[in-house]
Amino acid sequence: MFPTNHQPSSQSSPLPADSVTPMQVSQIEASLDSRDETQGFSQAKSIIETSEKHQEDLRMLGMKIKQHEASIKLLKIQKNKLHDSILDMQVMLGKYHSSNAPKIENKDHPNLRSEEETTEQLLLHEKSAAGILYDLKTHHDTQASHLTSTKDILGAVVTLGKVDDENLSRLLSEYLGVQTMLAIVCKTYECIKALETYNHDGYIDKTSGLHGCGASIGRSLDGRFRVICLESLRPYAGDFIADDPQRRLDLLKPRLPNGDCPPGFLGFAVNMIHVDSSNLFHVTATGNGLRETLFYNLFSRLQVYRTRAEMVLALPLISEGAVSLDGGIIRSPGVFSLGSREEVDVRFLKTSATLEMSQKYIETEKKIKEMRFEKEKLEEDMKREHALLNNSRSDFERKKQDFVKFLALSSSYATQHQFQAARDRLNPR
DSSP states (O other): OOOOOOOOOSSSOOOOOGGOHHEEEEHHHHHHHHHHHHHHHHHHHHHHHHHHHHHHEEEEEEHHHHHEEEEEEEEHHHHHHHHHHEEEHHHHHTTTTTTSOOOOOOOSSSHHHHHHHHHHHHHHTTTHHHOOOOOOOHHHHHHTTSSSGGGGEEEGGGGGEEESSSHHHHHHHHHOOOOTOOEESSSSSSHHHOOOOBTTTBBOOOTTTTHHHHHHHHOOOOOOEEEEEGGOOOOOOOOTTTTTTTOOOOOOOOOOSSSSSOTTTEEEEESSOOOOGGGGGGSSSSSSSTTIIIIHHHHHHHHHEHHHHHHHHGGGGOSSSSTTSEEEEEEETEEEEEESOOOOSOOOOOOOOGGSSSSSHHHHHHHHHHHHHHHHHHHHHHHHHHHHHHHHHHHHHHHHHHHHHHHHHHHHHHHHHHHHHHHHHSSOO
């Protein structure tokens, strides 16, 4: 029975602590845990989404960087091709004359006078094999016919190539030396056997071969002489410069780390020799011409530079010797020819100077100008791509730093959240 003055309250009073049941405690904790989990899930989701956004931005910037790098690489390849083509055309037109060497032009009959000079040079070496052979072919056809396999004799090295510039002719002739310039070039080994025979004791038979023919015209052959057999040479096995009527060799040019040719590099000596059209193809049974057999073996990858100073600067890029138009000679890596220039009296013929007046020359000059203009445009494109690349790299670095900071903050939040959860577990309500 309640006292008569007590009225029941419409609001429930808080229960004393000792009157809260275990079930009610569990419900309160579950409600708090649920609220914490909801809040934690929302924050974790935000972190993941922001992280993914950072990663996507970095991925897109990385793609931009790769695209700019690929564009620069392609532009560089195109620029180098143009540079090489311009260089090859300049060599074709004889644009490698030294600035301090006077250009010699024979206005009346340039080729004829050069041939006369070469004839005189050969005849001066009256006791050489080349001199005797030249005398036989030009003045003594009957005696020359006694030589078997004469159809396979092409002539002396000095008569088989021409050079546009007098200075370069002197330089390359000095590089090869008189003995090589006077060497007789044969197509086959049978031809070489016909030039010199031996008796049963192994001594030279002075009555046969070139020795006998020389004696028949009153010219004795003294000492050794050099003979080159084309079919025994290992020919150049690479490609030729496209659309080049002289079939110049497409040799790999020396390159600086930035991809450019070293300053002063003019080309390869083997490509600066003019070969008559009759000797460009099918000189040997395998179809090779003189450039890829004879002259490739004589000069290999001999590089030609404008000056000695520029040649010395390019030493790390010189693999098989070099010469400079002012007289410098590197025989092979580490082997230098010093001292005054040696005057070699047998030199390559000079090509006709009338090339400068031909329509082909004018067209080639025009083509070179067009290619130079195109090369300048490529260089401008490369500068623009480099600027875009630098901007993209800066954006990437800035975004990466932002992402690193975000990861650090996220890690700090995660650590705090885990610490709070652990503390709650150790200190239950």
